[in-house]
Amino acid sequence: MAEGVGKPQHGLWTLVRRATLGATMLLAACATGPRVVPERERPPVVERPVAPPVIAPGLPQDVERHRVALLVPLTGTNAGVGRSLQNATQLAILDAKADSIRITTYDTAGAGGAAAAAQQAIAEGNRLILGPLLAEDARAVAPIARQARVPVLSFSNDVSAAGNGTFLLGYMPSQSIDRVVHFAKGNGITQFVGLIPSGLYGERASTAFLRSVEDAGGKVLALETFDARPGSLTSAVAKVTRSPFQAVLIAGSANSAVTAVPAIRRAPAGKTARVLGTELWNTDSAIGSKTVLNGAWFASVPNRYYRQYATKYRARFGSAPYRLSTLGYDAVLLTVRIARDWRPGTEFPERRLTDSDGFAGLDGAFRFNRDGIAERALEVQEIKGGTTVTVSPAPTGFGGQ
Secondary structure, three states: OEEOOOOOOOOOOOOOOOOOOOOOOOOOOOOOOOOOOOOOOOOOOOOOOOOOOOOOOOOOOOOOOEEEEEEEOOOOOOHHHHHHHHHHHHHHHHHHOOOOEEEEEEEOOOOOHHHHHHHHHHHOOOOEEEOOOOHHHHHHHHHHHHHOOOOEEEOOOOHHHOEOOEEEOOOOHHHHHHHHHHHHHHOOOOEEEEEEEOOHHHHHHHHHHHHHHHHHOOEEEEEEEEOOOOOHHHHHHHHHOOOOOOEEEEOOOHHHHHHHHHHHHHOOHHHOOEEEEOHHHHHOOOHHHOHHHOOOEEEEOOOOOHHHHHHHHHHHHOOOOOHHHHHHHHHHHHHHHHHHHOOOOOOOOHHHHHOOOOEEEOOEEEEEOOOOEEEEOOEEEEEEOOEEEEEEOOOOOOOOO
């Protein structure tokens, strides 16, 4: 467990203690003549020992501030991501000057896992949980938090973990796929093929791809899956490029796309085909320098403010942030906004999370639907000339729709 309260600036909190010692001497002379009566010797001053303050177990009571728990891995394989999320929340508290909010961090990778972290957080009086990071941890925390009427803002993107008091801030592949497919259709592309990684992410990506293309009025002519085995991706490319196509969605990482594109370009239809990617590409800070992907489109959260954030983060913490650490920053901004109508010590007003106007943050506009999933305003970026350029800006809000 770690406290997330920012260190106050020099001179902001100064305690001055003053003690004034005084003595008044009364001399009485009741003599007849010059006789002087000496004053009786005073007994020595004995200072009574002051008992040390009694500190109760657990966190000290803090009735003037909102108590918020951050549940992230601070140990284990995902500790780096967890620390970056923790740093982001601290930076947000300082930037927003949110003195009324106190964030305490709990390790979801410690003894007892996420469930034990949630139980401790609730027992210590926290009324809102930010995190956990992983879907399985979110599912473990959900019933504990719900029983205590404590909402959960998880950083997961697994839709199966949403609902019943758990809200997901993670970037959804279905939304990025839908955005880039409709952008492609608006640019005259109607024939699509797809390269999809195996596993749960791939299953959801393929479903989203088929639905988005159908909704846009196009056709998916071929769909192939690949895995980490040597030759799997190359084989999938060979199969999918047998069909005529105008665009190919590569729903894996940017590195998968770098491997696949040269083989795609050797196919007759692949020479002029548009390459499409997902939100995963935006997690690669060097995506713009991958020249083999020049001309590719992918949809993701806006990067307009991220670069400023990354510079400030690096200056304060001495390292680059993880891309998804902005989820922690934006979770704090959301909390600060709702805290205006939230009295310390009372239940968090969960109904405010589904405000139709949504919220704004480093990652642009977003709002929670009734299913607890964050709907995001995404932009389309093109890889071009060693960088990425925005070819379709993200909406600035939802206009109460």
